[in-house]
C-alpha cells in the first residue's frame with residue numbers, strides 16, 4: 060500500500076495546490092496558491108496542481124479550465140501535469156477495499172436526520188455515535204462506508220499554527236470514506252493522492268486544520284509517509300464567512316493580476332515595498348521569490364478583509 064517514490068523524490072520538497080473546481084478562483088484561493096507555491100520555490104522543491112473534482116455533484120463544468128487560466132494569468136508555473144481526482148476513482152476504490160478487508164471500514168445505514176442530535180465535531184459536522192459499528196441494524200441497507208477509529212491522540216506541529224492535537228475518535232468519531240451518494244470523501248481522496256504524488260509538504264488554508272488529524276490517522280493506517288503541514292490564515296468577509304462561491308466572493312480578475320498578487324503577499328505578512336505598486340507581474344514574482352518568508356505569516360486562523 061505504501062506509495063512508491065524514487066530516491067530523488069523522497070528527499071525532495073513537493074508542495075501542492077489542490078483547488079476544488081466548484082467555481083473560479085477568488086482572493087481566498089489565491090492565498091493558498093501563492094503561499095504553497097512560494098514556499099515550494101523557497102525550498103527548491105516541486106509545486107504541483109491537483110484538481111479536486113472528486114465531489115462530482117459540486118464540480119462545475121468548465122471551472123477547472125478557468126482555474127488553470129487564472130493561475131497562468133497570475134504568473135503561476137506548476138510542475139508536471141495536473142492530476143484530476145475524477146480519474147482516480149479506481150484507486151480510491153482499491154484503497155477502500157483494502158480497508159474493508161482489514162476490518163477498518165464498515166457500512167453505515169444512518170441518515171443525516173438520524174444524526175441530527177449528535178454533538179458537533181470541531182469542523183461543524185456531527186460526531187458519529189458508532190451506531191452501525193458492530194453491524195447494520197436489522198432491515199437497514201448500507202448507505203455510506205465509515206472508517207473504524209480508535210481513541211488516541213494525534214499530534215502534529217504545524218509550521219504556522221504551532222502544536223496541534225486531536226483525538227479523532229472523540230472528536231469526529233468514525234468518519235465517512237464513501238458517501239451515501241456514492242462519492243468518495245475528500246479525506247480519503249486527499250490522503251491517497253498526496254501519497255501517490257509524493258507530496259511532502261501541505262500548505263493550505265486553516266479551514267482545513269480540523270481535517271488534518273483525520274488525514275494523519277488515515278495515512279498511518281495506510282502506511283503512507285507523514286507530511287509536514289502549514290495552515291495559512293483564511294480570508295473572511297465582514298460576516299466572518301470564508302470567501303467562497305457560496306458567499307459570493309468575486310472571481311480573480313485575470314486582467315488585473317498585479318494588485319491582487321500584491322494584496323495576497325501583504326495578507327501573508329510579507330511586506331512588498333511601495334515601489335512594487337507600479338511593478339510588473341514579473342517584478343512582483345521576482346521580489347516575492349527572493350523575499351518570501353513563512354515566518355512572517357500570522358498565526359491567526361482567519362483575517363477579515
Ligand code: GLU
Nearest residue numbers: 077078079111249263267
Ligand atoms: N480541495 C480543497 C479545497 O479547495 C483543498 C484540499 C487541500 O488542500 O487539502 O478546499
